[in-house]
Amino acid sequence: VLDGRIHRGRHLLGGEFGYMLYGNDDTVSHLGTIVNAADRYNRANGTDLDGKALYELAKTGQPLAQKAVRDMLQVLATTIFxxxxxxDPDCFVIGGGISQNSDLLADLNQALDVVMAKVEIAPIRPIVRIAKFQAEANLYGAAVNFQQHQRSR
Structure with missing residues (x-):
């Protein structure tokens, strides 16, 4: 959202941050989502966890699960930075299923601490919030987009 309106961009790709590359390795959407972190964890460990279960396993102290979640959070924090x-937005709003995780905001802020420590000249710390409608945020966003489009006709 830029200036109170959904920004689509010339090719309708505005806000598709998941397409961005993270280093030379892969896209942000592949490396920075809990769903794909769980998929990588499952392939490496012969398990069948979803993102929620992986996050919960990490909280119990399981080292490989902790690394998978930590790596995902670091990609997300670096992208936000x-x-x-x-x-230079006012804030970043996280929606989707992961936003229902009560530990997400604190964990993401810890990952942002790591990023901020690497760039001492950066004066502004990104502000991250959880979407009011959490996992349903995309549905509300679509409704607002529709309303804005109808008004502009």
């Missing part, structure tokens, strides 16, 4: 210094 980079977007802060590209777009």
């Amino acid at each position: 980079n977007l802060q210094y590209s777009l």
Whole structure:
């Protein structure tokens, strides 16, 4: 959202941050989501966990699960940091299923601490919030988008 309106961009790709590359390895959507972190964990460990179960396992202290979640959070924190210094928004709002995790905000802020420590000249710390409608945020966003589109006709 830019200036109170959903930003689509010329090619309708505005806000598709998951397409961004993270290093030379892969896309943010592949490395920075709990669903894909669980998929990588499952392939490496012969398990069948979803993202919620992986996060819960990490909280019990299981080292490989902790690493999977920590790596995902670091990608997400780095992406948020980079977007802060590209777009300079007021804040970042996290929605989707992961936003229902009560530990997410604290864990993501810890990952942001790591990123901020690497770039001492960066004066602004990104502000991250959880979407009011959490996992249903995309549905409400679609409704607002529809309303805005109808008004502009």
